[in-house]
């Protein structure tokens with residue numbers, strides 16, 4: 108059964124046994140030419156056959172496939188056609204239950220199918236596999252004819268087309284990378300079995316994970332602007348509660364479905380299903396768990412809300428906007444994220460990831476043995492002469508910035524965090540947890556295969572975490588001809604989008620700061636008046652505990668053991684956020700006002716133990732300015748702050764102009780502001796919802812508070828969230844909110860009065 112190679116399935120399992128001591132599943136180093144199994148081949152078991160040539164593909168330039176889904180336009184370069192205006196057909200998941208190609212472990216064979224709303228499998232039967240793995244999803248779609256399936260929603264968007272209701276069902280489970288499902292996904296298996304393959308490969312290293320629908324990333328949501336998106340989240344994670352946040356979706360009118368635990372909802376209990384529903388604002392977004400550390404264990408996936416080309420100011424810059432050209436990058440551990448929290452002192456210290464994944468794929472070189480896994484790398488296919496919109500999502504959870512570079516190709520940035528910007532051409536993009544960058548790649552090089560490098564920067568430099576992918580021209584070779592870039596000898600970086608030095612005000616041609624970007628859509632003039640209605644300075648830092656203060660008897664203070672062994676707590680405006688026992692959005696009247704605090708109203712025990720629900724009230728429709736000031740005393744960190752509910756405009760960004768100031772702080776920032784020395788520029792400041800505050804620097808943000816609700820504003824690093832680097836921006840009053848949905852789940856303490864014991868009954 109496909110076990111013809113030198114390393115058949117059985118051998119591999121023997122390898123596993125011998126490698127158990129390492130806890131790492133590795134395969135012997137392969138001949139160089141076999142490093143990257145083209146992902147179109149991953150319908151075969153070729154990735155198991157380490158070291159062997161891949162017979163029918165290495166020499167083949169055709170689209171034909173010996174099994175699985177068949178390319179229906181075998182002679183065309185690019186079978187997408189151009190009948191859908193500037194967008195091109197948006198396809199891929201149409202024949203793939205995994206959502207975009209990258210999300211399915213063995214996807215790729217389904218790439219480039221033209222736009223049928225229901226895919227045909229090789230045997231010609233209509234395939235319903237996109238519906239879900241669960242019969243409940245299929246049942247819901249059958250029951251309600253108003254609902255559209257994922258593949259029907261992932262389409263080219265047209266003006267005047269009626270909106271759809273797009274239905275998704277996520278089943279969340281504890282699961283395994285390289286579990287026994289991977290034995291089922293063998294060659295010669297029928298297409299149906301392959302299509303339902305539940306094998307998660309990640310970087311080829313075995314571990315326990317959390318999954319939605321047994322995929323990594325989880326299902327991709329790809330819809331058109333104005334579609335209604337309905338997601339039933341069924342929690343089957345043993346002993347875990349969960350919420351899912353739809354990062355970048357504003358939730359106007361659907362405040363209850365923002366997915367922040369104890370802010371907008373009670374977490375979904377094990378065994379329960381919670382129905383999220385919202386209408387998406389256009390752009391590249393993503394979803395992820397917002398509870399605990401679950402996101403880092405695999406609970407994330409892409410969201411793309413497309414528009415008719417006429418509504419995108421940059422649509423003339425690209426020919427195709429394919430479902431398969433979503434690039435979700437994530438950092439990856441080889442153990443549960445909770446193993447690093449609060450943090451260990453001897454082995455596996457700190458929270459830095461071992462690895463990086465591109466659409467859940469990658470390879471890993473074991474630093475102890477030098478052995479490298481041979482799992483498939485993500486491959487994006489393009490055709491010479493065409494221009495492609497790529498949608499990059501930084502789903503990192505750790506503190507590492509990510510640097511993305513494409514060999515031999517410029518990147519024209521056209522949007523960030525879902526919002527269009529005037530195009531700028533760069534060669535490499537540095538992004539932080541929670542950011543999205545959309546860029547255009549023109550297939551203008553020699554048709555071949557080119558490396559994609561994603562390098563973890565900052566603390567990730569210690570373990571040299573990186574990942575590779577391949578940009579491949581249709582009908583060209585599958586393997587890049589150049590040597591694989593390494594961490595230390597990478598693809599030349601050229602012009603950098605988002606340089607870490609944040610030198611944004613000098614003229615330079617080697618970098619573009621976020622604050623240099625110009626919005627490609629108009630900015631409300633009211634936002635740009637000199638005096639905002641509300642101005643909020645928010646310094647943030649760590650509190651470094653002395654261990655003897657931290658471990659006092661009868662105290663249980665929150666902390667993280669940072670990579671250097673420091674025990675730290677997060678403070679925003681000297682307050683460490685702790686969640687209330689029930690969400691203010693739905694149960695405010697039951698919450699004691701004493702729980703809440705802010706800079707004007709800190710609890711009496713501050714700063715010694717300053718934990719409370721940090722909440723700042725701003726009036727509905729006010730113009731708000733927020734100045735974030737990095738008071739963190741560590742040279743390596745820039746903290747990305749994400750705002751729920753509404754985007755902000757980036758008015759300014761920088762560092763102290765005073766060379767004598769070694770470390771910026773609130774007092775100095777106030778001083779600079781008084782002197783008019785905080786950089787502000789009002790000419791089309793870009794919209795963002797996640798922005799890294801430069802190390803030892805500041806950012807100036809503006810927003811119109813016109814979406815009432817309780818919106819979390821926080822550092823997007825997952826281990827900083829759990830030690831309190833959050834606050835709630837409360838816009839408007841209870842009266843401004845839509846009513847609590849009927850039967851909305853409730854939570855809170857159970858502290859009844861203590862009743863006296865019964866008299867014993869004889």
Ligand SMILES: NCCC(=O)NCCc1ccc(O)c(O)c1
Pocket residue numbers: 458506566649667669670671673675740741742744826827
């Ligand atoms: N006196 C400098 C030492 C220092 O800054 N130590 C903490 C840095 C830190 C904190 C939290 C993290 O999550 C992290 O990765 C690194």
